[in-house]
Amino acid sequence: MSTQTKVLVTGAGGFIGSHLVTYLKERGYWVRGVDIKHPEFAESNADEFQILDLRDKENCMTATAGIDEVYALAADMGGMGFISAHHAQILYNNALINFHTLEAARQNKVKRYLYTSSACIYPEYLQTSENVTPLKEEDAYPAQPQDAYGWEKLMSEKLCEHYREDYGIETRIVRFHNIFGPLGTWEGGREKAPAAMCRKVATAKLESTNEVEIWGDGHQTRSFCYIDDCVVGLYKIMRSDYHKPLNLGQDRLISINELADMAAETAGINIVKKHIPGPQGVRGRNSDNNLLREVLNWEPEISLEEGFAITYKWIEEQVEEKLKTNTLV
Numbered sequence: 001m002s003t004q005t006k007v008l009v010t011g012a013g014g015f016i017g018s019h020l021v022t023y024l025k026e027r028g029y030w031v032r033g034v035d036i037k038h039p040e041f042a043e044s045n046a047d048e049f050q051i052l053d054l055r056d057k058e059n060c061m062t063a064t065a066g067i068d069e070v071y072a073l074a075a076d077m078g079g080m081g082f083i084s085a086h087h088a089q090i091l092y093n094n095a096l097i098n099f100h101t102l103e104a105a106r107q108n109k110v111k112r113y114l115y116t117s118s119a120c121i122y123p124e125y126l127q128t129s130e131n132v133t134p135l136k137e138e139d140a141y142p143a144q145p146q147d148a149y150g151w152e153k154l155m156s157e158k159l160c161e162h163y164r165e166d167y168g169i170e171t172r173i174v175r176f177h178n179i180f181g182p183l184g185t186w187e188g189g190r191e192k193a194p195a196a197m198c199r200k201v202a203t204a205k206l207e208s209t210n211e212v213e214i215w216g217d218g219h220q221t222r223s224f225c226y227i228d229d230c231v232v233g234l235y236k237i238m239r240s241d242y243h244k245p246l247n248l249g250q251d252r253l254i255s256i257n258e259l260a261d262m263a264a265e266t267a268g269i270n271i272v273k274k275h276i277p278g279p280q281g282v283r284g285r286n287s288d289n290n291l292l293r294e295v296l297n298w299e300p301e302i303s304l305e306e307g308f309a310i311t312y313k314w315i316e317e318q319v320e321e322k323l324k325t326n327t328l329v
């Protein structure tokens with residue numbers, strides 16, 4: 001009988017999930033990927049890929065059968081354009097996915113379970129300034145997430161905590177801070193700011209215009225973490241013995257205007273920024289990485305410039321392809 005550890009990645013058809021599957025395969029795991037869709041941009045490296053809707057409990061039982069460890073990434077999610085406009089859908093879908101996946105994992109005697117939460121769980125009242133104080137894990141309470149997306153994440157974090165205490169399943173909780181990279185959503189309304197800036201600048205470049213639209217005044221700030229650091233961090237957290245929530249992100253604060261300038265510099269063009277109304281989310285958000293460093297003796301190390309250059313190149317290729325076929329939305 002094989003002693004190879006069997007891992008389930010939910011959301012394996014998505015951005016982080018597809019990269020994580022590749023990383024786990026490289027480390028010798030047997031991997032089952034589950035999603036409602038196949039990865040959009042590259043074939044999955046999973047040993048087995050099941051198309052299942054994880055809002056359904058029976059499907060969650062199928063997905064977790066025979067599995068030792070689960071990385072729970074499946075979610076109905078996106079950037080500010082999406083999460084500010086679909087509160088009911090997000091809360092309903094994600095609560096069903098997470099409650100059913102964790103309960104099925106318990107019934108199928110899964111040993112370890114990593115849940116992917118978000119910086120969106122942090123209270124709005126701590127994120128009102130561009131020069132925001134980096135958010136520590138303990139800042140989560142008293143809770144006041146801005147959107148339903150954050151409330152659901154907070155509730156599923158609690159569910160993990162209680163399943164660990166009451167049923168002994170080893171749970172891990174990761175709070176991502178805006179992850180970006182190739183093979184991520186870059187158009188269609190669910191894209192986040194890094195991909196949106198790359199798409200808009202690449203389109204301006206390829207269409208020989210120079211105007212780039214930015215939601216708000218562009219002085220709002222965030223930190224951005226490259227995908228390769230994200231999957232390393234996920235793996236380290238899963239293997240650690242730390243069960244409380246941990247930030248996983250970069251702690252370099254940058255404004256959206258600066259991000260657009262970085263895209264323009266990477267593209268080698270001059271742009272004119274046009275500030276337009278749009279969903280802005282919190283005014284500023286940054287990750288406090290002290291606890292992450294203490295627990296893992298590691299933190300994300302790929303510079304924004306390095307990750308952004310790779311991402312820009314990939315998105316420019318996608319835009320070019322769509323322009324050729326006149327299918328850019």
Ligand code: NAD
Pocket residue numbers: 010011012013014015016017034035036037052053054055072073074075076077078093097116117118119175176177178179180185192
């Ligand atoms: P993604 O949208 O690319 O991947 C999520 C995947 O879940 C998608 O492929 C989607 O089809 C799948 N999914 C949705 N509903 C499903 C269902 N009912 N059954 C099965 N699969 C379903 O997003 P991502 O960026 O890869 O995010 C992965 C996880 O990390 C999510 O839980 C997300 O909330 C969290 N997260 C991501 C970021 C980020 O910056 N990317 C930030 C914070 C939290």
Ligand code: GDD
Pocket residue numbers: 077078079080081083118119120149176177178179191192193194196197213214215216220222256278279280281282
């Ligand atoms: N998406 C997007 N597209 N954002 C833009 C654009 C644009 O064209 N122009 C300006 N922005 C601004 C938004 O108004 C917001 O202030 C900022 O860029 C960041 O937007 P997003 O990247 O979409 O989202 P976020 O950082 O507020 O939240 C994201 O990260 C969280 C984790 O840190 C979302 O993906 C959440 O779902 C995620 O949990």
